[in-house]
Amino acid sequence: MSASQIGKKQYLVYLAQVHINFRRAELESLADICGLNDLDFSNYKEDSPFFIVELDNDTQAKEWIKRSILSRAIYEYWGEGKDLTELHQSIKFGTNIEHYKDLYKNDSFKFEFESYRGSNKKVNRISQIETFSYLAFKGKINMKSPDQVYTLIEVFEPVSDNEPSTTPSHMYFGRRVQISDRSSADVFDLKKRPYKGTTSFEAELSLISANIAQVKPGSIMYDPFAGTGSFLCAGGHYGALVIGSDIDGRMIRGKGAQHDISSNFKYYGDTDKFLDVMTMDFTHNSLRNSLGIDTILCDPPYGIRESIKVLGAKDPERFVGKENVEIDGQKAYLLRDYIPTKKPISLDLLLDSLLQFASERLPINGRLAFWMPTANDENIETLVPLHKNLELKYNCVQSFNKWSRRLLVYINRGKDYNGPTNSGLQRSTADFRERYFKNFN
Numbered sequence: 058m059s060a061s062q063i064g065k066k067q068y069l070v071y072l073a074q075v076h077i078n079f080r081r082a083e084l085e086s087l088a089d090i091c092g093l094n095d096l097d098f099s100n101y102k103e104d105s106p107f108f109i110v111e112l113d114n115d116t117q118a119k120e121w122i123k124r125s126i127l128s129r130a131i132y133e134y135w136g137e138g139k140d141l142t143e144l145h146q147s148i149k150f151g152t153n154i155e156h157y158k159d160l161y162k163n164d165s166f167k168f169e170f171e172s173y174r175g176s177n178k179k180v181n182r183i184s185q186i187e188t189f190s191y192l193a194f195k196g197k198i199n200m201k202s203p204d205q206v207y208t209l210i211e212v213f214e215p216v217s218d219n220e221p222s223t224t225p226s227h228m229y230f231g232r233r234v235q236i237s238d239r240s241s242a243d244v245f246d247l248k249k250r251p252y253k254g255t256t257s258f259e260a261e262l263s264l265i266s267a268n269i270a271q272v273k274p275g276s277i278m279y280d281p282f283a284g285t286g287s288f289l290c291a292g293g294h295y296g297a298l299v300i301g302s303d304i305d306g307r308m309i310r311g312k313g314a315q316h317d318i319s320s321n322f323k324y325y326g327d328t329d330k331f332l333d334v335m336t337m338d339f340t341h342n343s344l345r346n347s348l349g350i351d352t353i354l355c356d357p358p359y360g361i362r363e364s365i366k367v368l369g370a371k372d373p374e375r376f377v378g379k380e381n382v383e384i385d386g387q388k389a390y391l392l393r394d395y396i397p398t399k400k401p402i403s404l405d406l407l408l409d410s411l412l413q414f415a416s417e418r419l420p421i422n423g424r425l426a427f428w429m430p431t432a433n434d435e436n437i438e439t440l441v442p443l444h445k446n447l448e449l450k451y452n453c454v455q456s457f458n459k460w461s462r463r464l465l466v467y468i469n470r471g472k473d474y475n476g477p478t479n480s481g482l483q484r485s486t487a488d489f490r491e492r493y494f495k496n497f498n
């Protein structure tokens with residue numbers, strides 16, 4: 058029986074039990090990138106790290122999970138049970154087991170063990186492996202680079218918060234098909250990054266954001282509020298050519314050649330993904346209209362560590378005639394060291410212009426993803442900005458004690474979409490910065 062004859066197969070996705078509000082969005086977005094549009098999520102549970110799903114073949118499984126941050130791995134599902142006896146029964150009576158045994162019988166292999174919420178330190182792994190002898194693998198054991206890795210995942214139910222259990226309450230067994238990209242959260246950890254600052258965004262959620270934004274290899278990703286370039290690094294990691302801008306030239310320039318955004322790209326081996334960064338007020342955008350931007354991913358100013366400003370004068374009357382000021386015969390505003398005046402702007406207005414820009418510049422089905430803060434006592438439904446050409450696809454919340462931030466993800470549906478809009482409205486009555494520093498009292 059060939060793989061195509063057995064039709065769809067069951068796969069086990071072993072998920073990370075963190076950032077639950079982002080997990081399904083990441084799985085769905087990655088599935089969509091690789092054309093898996095009919096995935097059945099009916100077995101998906103937020104309170105479980107195990108998700109059994111049907112796919113056509115290993116290629117689909119690999120493509121889907123290889124860049125996931127919130128999955129650990131995907132396995133060809135062979136069986137499960139509350140103990141080894143029940144697990145073996147489940148494997149032996151599995152619909153595809155004879156086919157699998159035949160297919161992999163001559164392959165070199167090894168066994169590995171994973172555990173969730175506990176560990177079984179006393180168990181003798183060799184004797185445990187011997188209980189699988191009925192699988193009758195004829196291939197060599199190869200611990201370094203086996204053709205197949207068989208994984209036993211043991212699940213523990215802690216006795217209490219302080220007392221772990223040493224006996225597993227459930228087990229899964231399968232053939233490993235693809236390890237996720239979860240280890241990149243560690244590689245991109247800010248602690249190890251050459252150039253970072255107070256506004257740098259944590260690595261794990263930056264990478265997750267890039268996945269939910271569907272940043273694609275060879276596409277162009279733009280971060281209009283690039284700061285120290287956290288999202289640019291995440292986009293470059295997933296193969297996009299990245300461009301950033303920020304109103305604050307100090308962020309862009311960094312602290313010299315070894316400590317600037319481009320040095321981070323060098324450190325990660327992604328130099329070829331870094332197009333450039335420029336000092337620019339987003340609301341006076343100078344990127345030419347014909348530049349195709351595929352994805353916009355950013356973390357607009359919250360006003361906490363950096364004020365929300367755009368070019369312009371708070372009191373324009375005071376500036377009448379100032380455009381004529383000259384220094385050594387040169388218009389002052391044309392000199393390299395000229396520092397233009399800036400005026401404050403509300404987060405609502407800035408986000409309105411971000412949505413408008415995305416609706417004009419993204420291709421149809423292109424995604425805009427950005428982070429927005431809210432105080433937990435505010436009515437969040439009315440706070441989320443909406444634009445008539447953009448479908449709000451995800452609103453993933455990360456909660457802190459008194460405030461939360463949310464990743465808002467929009468899909469550009471074009472002029473005929475005519476969705477709800479609230480641009481031009483003041484959606485927030487409270488100044489987030491002020492409330493943050495008053496501890497939301």
Ligand SMILES: C[S@@+](CC[C@H](N)C(=O)[O-])C[C@H]1O[C@@H](n2cnc3c(N)ncnc32)[C@H](O)[C@@H]1O
Pocket residue numbers: 254256257258281282283284285286287288302303304305308337338339340355356357358359363364365366367368
């Ligand atoms: C929350 S930070 C983004 C941090 C960034 N994700 C990082 O990794 O460092 C917001 C950034 O927006 C910039 N900014 C504020 N107003 C701006 C504007 N009108 N146009 C462009 N950038 C602006 C700030 O200088 C700041 O660097």
